[in-house]
Amino acid sequence: MDRNLLEANIIEELGLESLPEERKIAIVQMMTDLVQKRVMLRIMEILSEAEKDEFEKLLKEKGESAPEVAEFLKEKIPNLDEIVKEEIIKVKEEALGEIMV
Numbered sequence: 831m832d833r834n835l836l837e838a839n840i841i842e843e844l845g846l847e848s849l850p851e852e853r854k855i856a857i858v859q860m861m862t863d864l865v866q867k868r869v870m871l872r873i874m875e876i877l878s879e880a881e882k883d884e885f886e887k888l889l890k891e892k893g894e895s896a897p898e899v900a901e902f903l904k905e906k907i908p909n910l911d912e913i914v915k916e917e918i919i920k921v922k923e924e925a926l927g928e929i930m931v
Contacts, residue, residue, distance in 0.1 A: 832919055840857075841854050843926060844925060861921050861922075865921050869917050873913075877907075884902070885899075885906075
């Protein structure tokens with residue numbers, strides 16, 4: 831895993847420091863949303879059908895930021911932190927790849 835890219839400031843890496851602050855925030859938010867969607871897809875690939883049902887019920891009842899949701903995911907997907915890191919790196923690599931093309 832590319833630890834340097836994981837920790838890199840994507841705005842600086844993309845050379846976008848001169849953009850207005852609201853535009854930089856929008857870019858980071860868009861990338862964050864993409865990472866979240868990709869992580870969710872990977873979670874759904876790992877969970878069994880019964881676990882998916884339980885997860886969806888938990889989300890509806892408690893909301894996605896509830897501690898119970900985090901506990902459920904830690905229990906069912908012990909490598910969740912690694913999955914998140916992998917997806918962050920992939921999104922950053924793709925963004926940097928677009929600039930290089």
